[in-house]
């Protein structure tokens with residue numbers, strides 16, 4: 001068999017492979033985003049940006065653990081107005097490489113989502129990813145909008161009215177029926193779904209007899225998240241027909257294949273970049289192509305949804 005094709009189409013965009021840098025992993029530095037694209041990321045998601053500058057939580061905010069990462073960065077960002085020039089430069093650098101930019105936004109209040117989306121749209125990203133699922137700011141913002149179909153739909157409606165760009169709504173794993181939330185956001189005009197954000201979790205330092213993170217709880221990512229992410233994407237794929245950016249705990253080509261088989265169109269790559277650096281993108285692509293060749297898959301479309309009943 002010839003070398004399998006990794007190129008794919010996503011909402012009319014042509015990508016050289018299905019790998020997307022997940023939001024927040026490396027901030028929004030234009031040169032760093034460009035470096036990820038040069039290393040093989042076929043699309044780049046920027047760090048979530050909100051209406052105002054935020055310092056985030058005090059240290060410690062990230063801890064590497066045996067089976068992944070626990071973080072409670074607290075949505076550190078410069079605020080939407082200051083983010084626009086950064087995103088413009090990032091977009092320019094990525095466009096030269098044929099790599100789309102997905103700009104992530106969040107807001108503490110429903111009514112702020114539209115305004116943040118409008119401001120960020122000035123940078124002309126290829127898609128706006130709407131983060132309604134950060135688990136680390138509940139003490140300030142209250143229950144995340146991802147917690148119910150009604151609140152997730154309300155945010156989607158607000159952003160949909162505000163911008164003409166494609167939007168992807170980023171969902172949380174810790175809900176009773178993620179498929180109902182997926183259906184609700186698609187009914188309100190979501191073009192895609194990103195699943196999943198981190199899982200609320202805690203590590204305790206036994207000697208100090210207290211939680212490790214200053215925020216006490218954080219979001220779990222990395223290998224421990226993979227089975228949860230696969231289950232969520234599998235359920236979403238059965239409920240809606242929009243493309244899914246399947247994210248959570250993926251660190252190999254076989255992991256990526258599993259996520260595609262669960263129904264994802266693109267595959268988000270996050271914590272593994274923190275641990276292994278930008279070379280993960282080309283490694284995962286090589287491993288995915290090898291897996292496909294060994295198992296008789298000529299293109300990604302043959303793998304996608306293969307595990308769905």
Ligand SMILES: Cc1cc2nc3c(=O)[nH]c(=O)nc-3n(C[C@H](O)[C@H](O)[C@H](O)COP(=O)(O)O)c2cc1C
Pocket residue numbers: 022023024025047048062069071073075104131170196197198220221222223225247248249250268269270271272
């Ligand atoms: C340090 C860190 C910061 C993150 N920041 C954001 C963020 O700003 N916005 C967002 O939507 N997700 C954020 N995430 C979640 C990731 O985008 C991703 O959904 C999650 O980590 C699962 O993927 P992974 O297991 O491959 O890391 C962050 C994750 C980590 C580890």
